[in-house]
Every structure is written in C-alpha cells, then in structure tokens.
Amino acid sequence: TRLDGTARFNLLVGENGAGKSTLLGRVCYEIAKRGGRAQYNSGEEAVPDIAARMAREGTRHERVLLLATQSWDEVEREIHRWHPHLVIVDSLSRMGTMHGGPVGSAEGMQAIVNRVCHLAKHYKWPKGVIRPCFVVIQHVNKKGQARGEVSLGHDVDTTLHLHRNDERKVSELYATKNRKGPLGRSVLRFANDRLEEVDTDAPPLFTKSPDGVVREGYEPSVAELVASVMGRTVEWVMVPWNDMIPSVPRHE
Helix, strand or coil: CCCCCCCCEEEEEECCCCCHHHHHHHHHHHHHHCCCCEEEEECCCCHHHHHHHHHHHCCCCCCEEEEECCEHHHHHHHHHHHCCCEEEEECHHHCECCCCCCCCCHHHHHHHHHHHHHHHHHCCCCCCCCCCEEEEEEEECCCCCECCHHHHCCCCCEEEEEEEECCCCEEEEEEEECCCEEEEEEEEEEECCEEEEECCCCCCCCCCCCCCCCCCCHHHHHHHHHHHHHCCCCCCCCCCHHHHHHHCCCCC
16 A cells, blocks of 8 residues: 555554554655655654654654644644655644644544645645645544544545454554545554554465366355356356457357
C-alpha cells in the first residue's frame, strides 16, 4: 500500500497498540532518507520520548522535524517555516486551534480538518515549495469506529485502517480511496522494535498443473465447489498463456 501524489490528505485509523506511530515514523524516515523533509507533530508525546522511540526503531533522521504540541496554530507555523514534504498529525483528537473548538471536541477536530484540507489542496504555496502530503492519525472508540470518521471522510483522499491481529501477532493495513474504493492490503509485524512487511499466506489463484490434467489453488477450489453444487464436473483445458485470452471469447 502506498501514498501517491494525488493523495494529499490521508487519515490513518487504528486502535491503541496497532502500530500507527511506528508505521508513520518509518514513512517519515523513508522520506528523509531520500532527501525529503518530514514534520512529525505529536499531541501525546514529548519530543525526547518521540526521538528515543524513533532511535530505538531505527527511524530517527535529522530531516524529520519533531514537534510536541496540542496547538494546531503552532503546527501550521512550523509547516510554513520548515516546508516539509510530509506532515504527520498524531493525533486529530489531541489537537486544538484558537479559531475552533477545544482539544478533542467535534468542533475543534472539524476546524483542524478544514485547515489541513486548505493547506493540502487549496493554499497557494510560494514558487518552488512543494505542496505537502498530510497524514492525520485518528484513534478508534470502543466500538471500533473512528471518532468523526463519517463526517471527516468526505474531505479525506485516502483512509488507511490499521488493525491489530493478536492471533497472528501482526497488524493488517487496509487502504480505501475516497470515491474509488479499496486500494490494497499489507501485513506488518514488529520484530526487535522494528516494523517490517511480511508476505501474506493467501493461496495462489492457481498453480502449475502437475500432470497436465488437474489444477490446484484458489480458483480451482471455487470451481470445484460450484460444480459440486450444480451436480457437474470440472474439466481443465490447458492452453498456453499467449493463446488463453483470445480463446476465451471463442468459448474454447
């Protein structure tokens, strides 16, 4: 799952302990390692604590500006000074603004969303300054729903859901593009305080036939199931890949 150039306003949703801060710390590091600038704003941790966590996770970089504040006005001042390519807001419910509601209120969160949307999509940045990409963290409530997600989702380009799977000891990341639907899924795990992507164990669509007669995999299993319900049998016809697509319309 990746953030592309059109996704300027992104929402990362997840429960406590899913790895939201760790994941975005890694994203900041990757941006900085490639010569970009990132700004990590936390309303929950002090700067020494953020720096120590990033150092432990191997994601501390001098081109990542750390800011500990619950004032969006201070965050915005630093954005205009630092001109980052990526801005992290950790988290929406821990930020307030002088011209909106208090920290954690629906009015305050909506005011910040309006400011982020303006900076991400409408503000006329000076010539030579790259329009930043924003990722805003939002925690879920006891019902597993992000506070204000329904009303905020219309302004967000991409919503990223990070779900902790305790049984598999991994976190699963799902991305949904506004007005376009699901984008993809990644499986992440923590090892020695580091975050790494792991291969999923989903079965292949189909495997190479061992004898030129049968097929194995996800699609063959579904075909066998459908055939059994219909009282039919499945007969596989082995066709070279280059000939397969033209043969389908001809029902061969």
